[in-house]
Amino acid sequence: MALIVQKYGGTSVGSLERIANVAEKVIAARAAGHDLIVVVSAMTGETDRLLGLAKGIDPQPNPRELDVLLSTGEQATIALLSMALEKRGCPARSYTGAQVRILTDSAFNKARIVDIDAQRLRADLACGRVLVVAGFQGVDDAGNITTLGRGGSDTTAVALAAALKADECQIYTDVDGVYTTDPRVVPDARRLDRITYEEMLEMASLGAKVLQIRSVEFASKYNVPLRVLSSFAEGQGTLISSEEDVMEQALISGIAFNRDEAKLTVLGVPDQPGVAYRILGPIADANIEVDMIVQNVAEDSTTDFTFTVHRDDYDKALRILRETANELGAREVTGDNKIVKISLVGVGMRSHAGIASTMFQTLAAEGINIRMISTSEIKISVVVDEKYLELGVRALHAAFHLDSKK
Amino acid sequence: MALIVQKYGGTSVGSLERIANVAEKVIAARAAGHDLIVVVSAMTGETDRLLGLAKGIDPQPNPRELDVLLSTGEQATIALLSMALEKRGCPARSYTGAQVRILTDSAFNKARIVDIDAQRLRADLACGRVLVVAGFQGVDDAGNITTLGRGGSDTTAVALAAALKADECQIYTDVDGVYTTDPRVVPDARRLDRITYEEMLEMASLGAKVLQIRSVEFASKYNVPLRVLSSFAEGQGTLISSEEDVMEQALISGIAFNRDEAKLTVLGVPDQPGVAYRILGPIADANIEVDMIVQNVAEDSTTDFTFTVHRDDYDKALRILRETANELGAREVTGDNKIVKISLVGVGMRSHAGIASTMFQTLAAEGINIRMISTSEIKISVVVDEKYLELGVRALHAAFHLDSKK
Numbered sequence: 001m002a003l004i005v006q007k008y009g010g011t012s013v014g015s016l017e018r019i020a021n022v023a024e025k026v027i028a029a030r031a032a033g034h035d036l037i038v039v040v041s042a043m044t045g046e047t048d049r050l051l052g053l054a055k056g057i058d059p060q061p062n063p064r065e066l067d068v069l070l071s072t073g074e075q076a077t078i079a080l081l082s083m084a085l086e087k088r089g090c091p092a093r094s095y096t097g098a099q100v101r102i103l104t105d106s107a108f109n110k111a112r113i114v115d116i117d118a119q120r121l122r123a124d125l126a127c128g129r130v131l132v133v134a135g136f137q138g139v140d141d142a143g144n145i146t147t148l149g150r151g152g153s154d155t156t157a158v159a160l161a162a163a164l165k166a167d168e169c170q171i172y173t174d175v176d177g178v179y180t181t182d183p184r185v186v187p188d189a190r191r192l193d194r195i196t197y198e199e200m201l202e203m204a205s206l207g208a209k210v211l212q213i214r215s216v217e218f219a220s221k222y223n224v225p226l227r228v229l230s231s232f233a234e235g236q237g238t239l240i241s242s243e244e245d246v247m248e249q250a251l252i253s254g255i256a257f258n259r260d261e262a263k264l265t266v267l268g269v270p271d272q273p274g275v276a277y278r279i280l281g282p283i284a285d286a287n288i289e290v291d292m293i294v295q296n297v298a299e300d301s302t303t304d305f306t307f308t309v310h311r312d313d314y315d316k317a318l319r320i321l322r323e324t325a326n327e328l329g330a331r332e333v334t335g336d337n338k339i340v341k342i343s344l345v346g347v348g349m350r351s352h353a354g355i356a357s358t359m360f361q362t363l364a365a366e367g368i369n370i371r372m373i374s375t376s377e378i379k380i381s382v383v384v385d386e387k388y389l390e391l392g393v394r395a396l397h398a399a400f401h402l403d404s405k406k
Numbered sequence: 407m408a409l410i411v412q413k414y415g416g417t418s419v420g421s422l423e424r425i426a427n428v429a430e431k432v433i434a435a436r437a438a439g440h441d442l443i444v445v446v447s448a449m450t451g452e453t454d455r456l457l458g459l460a461k462g463i464d465p466q467p468n469p470r471e472l473d474v475l476l477s478t479g480e481q482a483t484i485a486l487l488s489m490a491l492e493k494r495g496c497p498a499r500s501y502t503g504a505q506v507r508i509l510t511d512s513a514f515n516k517a518r519i520v521d522i523d524a525q526r527l528r529a530d531l532a533c534g535r536v537l538v539v540a541g542f543q544g545v546d547d548a549g550n551i552t553t554l555g556r557g558g559s560d561t562t563a564v565a566l567a568a569a570l571k572a573d574e575c576q577i578y579t580d581v582d583g584v585y586t587t588d589p590r591v592v593p594d595a596r597r598l599d600r601i602t603y604e605e606m607l608e609m610a611s612l613g614a615k616v617l618q619i620r621s622v623e624f625a626s627k628y629n630v631p632l633r634v635l636s637s638f639a640e641g642q643g644t645l646i647s648s649e650e651d652v653m654e655q656a657l658i659s660g661i662a663f664n665r666d667e668a669k670l671t672v673l674g675v676p677d678q679p680g681v682a683y684r685i686l687g688p689i690a691d692a693n694i695e696v697d698m699i700v701q702n703v704a705e706d707s708t709t710d711f712t713f714t715v716h717r718d719d720y721d722k723a724l725r726i727l728r729e730t731a732n733e734l735g736a737r738e739v740t741g742d743n744k745i746v747k748i749s750l751v752g753v754g755m756r757s758h759a760g761i762a763s764t765m766f767q768t769l770a771a772e773g774i775n776i777r778m779i780s781t782s783e784i785k786i787s788v789v790v791d792e793k794y795l796e797l798g799v800r801a802l803h804a805a806f807h808l809d810s811k812k
Contacts, residue, residue, distance in 0.1 A: 016462045050482065056422045057486055058493040065492065068500050069485035072478035076456065079475035080463055086471065087464040094474050098504070099549055143505055 002167035003125070004029060007039040007135065007157035011174045012231035013077050014044035022231065023084035025172075026130055030090065035125050037164065039135045039157040040081055042073025063108035067137075067147045071097070074134035074153070082132045092130040095121070097137035097145070102156065104138035104146045111138055111146035113155065116163035133160060154215035162222035169219065169226050170237075171211060176230035177238035178203065178210055180402040181255040185393050188403040192253060193236070196243045197226075199253045202345040202379045216240065243347055251348035251355065252400045255393055258341045261291065262314035263372065263383060264307060264321050268331025271303040278328060279305055282320050288313040292341070292374045292381065302331070306372060308383065311337050339371060340389045343381040344396065356380050362399040368392050408573035409531070410435060413445040413541065413563035417580045418637035419483050420450035428637065429490035431578075432536055436496065441531050443570065445541045445563040446487055448479025469514035473543070473553045477503070480540035480559070488538045498536040501527070503543035503551070508562065510544035510552045517544055517552035519561065522569035539566060560621035568628035575625065575632050576643075577617060582636035583644035584609065584616055586808040587661040591799050594809040598659060599642070602649045603632075605659045608751040608785045622646065649753055657754035657761065658806045661799055664747045667697065668720035669778065669789060670713060670727055674737025677709040684734060685711055688726050694719040698747070698780045698787065708737070712778060714789065717743050745777060746795045749787040750802065762786050768805040774798050 006026065013019050022038075030036055042050075050069050054061040061069075078094035085092035097104075100121060104111035124131055135153025138146045148155055154171055161169035177191040178200065195203070197220035204213050210228055219226045219240065229237030269275055276295065283290060291308045309317045314337045325333045349355050359380055363370060368391065372383035384392055397403060412432065419425050428444075436442055448456075456475050460467040467475075484500035491498035503510075506527060510517035530537055541559025544552045554561055560577055567575035583597040584606065601609070603626035610619050616634055625632045625646065635643030675681055686696060697714045715723045720743045731739045755761050765786055769776060774797065778789035790798055803809060 016459065019463065053422065053482070053486060054489060057425065057489045061489045062492040065485040065488040065500055068488075068502070069482055072481045072485075075478050075481070076459070076475055079471040079478075080459060082471040082474070083460060083463045083467045086468040094471055096474070096551075099551075145502075145505075 001033045001035065003035045003037070003164060005037045005039065005157050005161040005164070005166045005169045006172060007153055007170065008041065008172045008231060009153065009174070010041040010044040010047070012172050013040050013081065016080070018231075019077070019080050019084050022081060022172075023088055023090070025231070026085060027088060027090050030130060037121065037125075037131045037133060037160055037166070038081065039133050039153055039160065040074060040077045041135050041153040042070075043077055046073040046076070064144060067108050067111075067145050070147050071134070071137040071145050074136050078132045078134045085130055085132070090130055091128055092132055093124055094132045094134070096134050097156070098139035098143070100133055100160075102138035102159070104140055104148070106140040106142070106144065106146065108144075108146055110149040111140070113138060113148070113159045116159055118163045121160075121164065151212035151215075154212040155218055158215045158218045158222075158224055158226065161224045162218065166224065169224050171215075171226065171228050172231040173210060173228060174230065174232065175210060175228070176233050176235050177228050178240070179254065181393055181397055182257070185257075185390050186397045186403070189397065190403055192238050194239045194241065195253050196347050197240060198243070198378055199345050199347055200226075200240045202343065202376075203254055203256050211240075251352055252344050252346035252402065253348075254345050254402065255396050255400075256343045256345055257389060257393055259386070259389065260311045261308045261339055261341050261383065262311045262317075262335065262337035263339050264309065264314075264317055264333070264335045266305045266321060266325050266328075266330045266333055268300075268302040269305055269325075269328055270330075271297065271301050275303065275328070276305065279321070279324055280307070282324055283307075283309070283317055286316060286320055288317050288320075292372060292383065294372055294374060308339075308341070308372070336371075338386040339383050340386050341381050341383050342389070342392050342396065343379050344400070345379050347378050349378050349380070358399060359396060362395050363392055366391055366395050368395075407439045407441065409441045409443070409570060411443045411445065411563050411567040411570070411572045411575045412578060413559055413576065414447070414578045414637060415559065415580070416447040416450040416453070418578050419446050419487065422486070424637075425483070425486050425490050428487060428578075429494055429496070431637070432491060433494060433496050436536060443527065443531075443537045443539060443566055443572070444487065445539050445559055445566065446480060446483040447541050447559040448476075448483055452479040452482070470550060473514050473517075473551050476553050477540070477543040477551050480542050484538045484540045491536055491538070496536055497534055498538055499530055500538045500540075502540050503562070504545035504549070506539055506566075508544035508565070510546055510554070512546040512548070512550065512552065514550075514552055516555040517546070519544060519554070519565045522565055524569045527566075527570065557618035557621075560618040561624055564621045564624045564628075564630055564632065567630045568624065572630065575630050577621075577632065577634050578637040579616060579634060580636065580638065581616060581634070582639050582641050583634050584646070585660065587799055587803055588663070591663075591796050592803045592809070595803065596809055598644050600645050600647065601659050602753050603646060604649070604784055605751050605753055606632075606646045608749065608782075609660055609662050617646075657758055658750050658752035658808065659754075660751050660808065661802050661806075662749045662751055663795060663799055665792070665795065666717045667714045667745055667747050667789065668717045668723075668741065668743035669745050670715065670720075670723055670739070670741045672711045672727060672731050672734075672736045672739055674706075674708040675711055675731075675734055676736075677703065677707050681709070681734065682711065685727070685730055686713065688730055689713075689715070689723055692722060692726055694723050694726075698778060698789065700778055700780060714745075714747070714778070742777075744792045745789050746792050747787055747789050748795070748798050748802065749785050750806070751785050753784050755784050755786070764805060765802060768801050769798055772797055772801050774801075
């Protein structure tokens with residue numbers, strides 16, 4: 001008998017029929033002999049409906065009150081799912097974040113979990129109950145309701161699994177696992193049986209948005225085995241765990257990509273200490289997040305400095321950069337918002353040489369010009385023209401044999 | 407400077423525009439120098455929407471979980487009103503029932519308030535904040551969310567006023583006060599400036615449904631001055647207070663009536679001890695509420711026994727009564743579901759004789775036959791044929807000069 005935390009997202013509880021479906025899945029897992037804690041999100045559309053009400057009152061609603069409002073979404077779902085379980089003869093009890101006592105800091109709208117009081121939950125589990133816990137919400141030490149920010153229900157589930165030392169944390173979603181790449185781009189993309197936390201972090205942050213990044217970090221920190229599976233289809237999903245648990249590590253786990261990038265370059269900046277900060281400081285001050293950063297030394301005593309930002313921030317970043325370039329006496333500012341980033345991810349890279357060169361060779365063979373390169377221990381990212389996205393991803397997927405069982 | 411508790415019902419907060427309107431009213435009261443606690447209900451229709459979801463899962467949903475679900479309605483309103491106040495520069499803070507700590511018993515769906523922790527509220531008031539409290543909900547000593555049952559927001563407001571020794575509890579609704587009778591029946595019905603708790607209780611229980619009965623009982627018990635006024639119109643409304651506060655007491659305060667009555671009679675019941683219980687016991691067991699009860703001694707050693715029930719329960723009550731009558735050897739069972747009850751209410755009755763005879767004379771002059779009579783200290787109720795309702799109420803309203811200022 002294992003203790004399992006299951007988490008069902010908004011789509012999985014998006015209607016009364018779907019809530020009934022979740023109840024059946026929970027009961028099946030319980031029949032298999034497991035103790036269960038079930039974390040749920042608000043029904044699809046509910047959070048947006050509530051947000052619409054708030055914005056109707058104030059485009060920038062009071063953060064404390066926004067959390068009071070938004071937390072009602074999950075509270076409704078825990079009640080409905082508990083009713084559905086009770087109706088089927090399965091003892092269940094709902095818990096709001098405050099009732100569990102999921103203690104957070106007081107950063108309304110984006111609070112962080114500080115501690116979880118597992119005592120009452122344990123007592124209820126011992127009584128044979130299924131515990132249904134509201135995701136996304138907590139309470140600060142003054143008793144104010146807080147929320148963890150969008151996608152925070154995943155974090156709630158992982159934090160509960162960590163606090164109660166659960167055997168597995170299962171994240172039910174509308175996809176049946178983590179794939180080698182987006183199946184819409186590569187039809188024979190393959191579902192991964194296993195992947196490491198680190199790889200998942202690289203995949204997620206690069207645009208394969210299956211899980212909230214924070215929840216993966218959390219799972220990694222507390223070594224909680226995390227499984228992504230579908231609410232609507234049978235299957236084992238993808239297990240995300242530490243590297244030690246993965247026996248035969250593949251060279252490359254997957255290919256992530258991101259269409260939302262834009263690239264900015266300052267050419268001919270005097271090469272002096274502190275220049276990177278002088279360029280990126282004003283960008284950060286404008287709340288623009290910078291992704292890749294590359295700096296090359298040019299032939300004269302100047303340097304070329306390139307970075308990428310979200311495409312929505314491109315115009316604003318360009319304006320700021322032109323001012324900075326003037327002040328710095330740089331030669332020119334260029335930019336391109338028709339670029340994409342493609343990344344190979346795999347812990348196997350650490351011990352295998354030659355992966356970068358295979359990647360570059362593959363892209364060259366397709367006539368794809370690489371505009372920027374950036375590497376980390378388990379990832380190689382390249383920036384290419386937008387029009388080459390599909391071609392590049394498919395070529396790499398084939399080159400690294402991701403479509404066949406290894 | 408006074409401490410005022412204001413309560414706004416579902417219609418008063420039924421849209422974002424109306425919530426904005428409530429915010430303006432609150433700010434005006436604050437500008438007049440008052441400290442304010444504002445109790446709100448769920449937006450119109452929201453409780454029914456949530457109830458619909460629950461019934462969609464289980465026609466008889468788990469009571470604990472139903473309260474978790476329903477309490478989200480008021481929670482959304484407190485957040486929205488607090489945002490609206492904050493946006494207008496008025497410091498405000500929302501409180502759920504659990505956050506105030508409105509401690510109730512554990513009777514889910516119909517909990518009763520046991521205690522209110524006023525400490526945190528007092529501290530917030532001292533900071534100059536308007537406190538926005540969710541009506542209708544509380545928390546039991548195990549931390550479970552409870553609700554007080556329909557209309558419970560009035561009770562929340564009065565209980566808060568009592569706990570914080572407020573100077574007045576103002577119930578904002580869609581009528582501008584308590585009237586001598588229903589203006590739809592008597593167009594020149596007059597708004598009462600003042601009325602006693604006892605009179606209000608008789609008026610409310612007799613069908614003049616402005617306030618929840620329990621909240622009036624509560625106000626009477628703790629001597630909280632209660633004012634009913636309109637959210638949508640200016641005016642002083644009606645003040646409900648103890649008899650001592652009302653200087654010149656009118657003879658009759660108002661005329662209540664109830665169209666939902668039906669009458670059942672057992673004729674020729676052997677007149678023995680315990681017969682009333684044997685007749686009404688099975689009715690009570692079937693969860694049918696009995697209103698008026700009249701028993702007459704007949705000439706032989708039998709008695710006639712008459713009582714009224716809600717019209718919806720008439721058929722069921724008749725079936726039960728026929729069985730009982732058989733067992734008792736009664737002569738006959740008759741019934742009538744085309745009757746209404748008309749009641750004169752006034753604390754002045756206590757010290758004035760002749761009111762009953764004026765009432766009966768007035769009805770007789772209009773050719774209205776009285777089918778049943780029942781009296782209490784401050785009330786005289788008669789049952790007449792349904793068709794005489796309007797005629798009877800208008801005649802009595804005129805006879806007791808309720809339409810003119812006294």
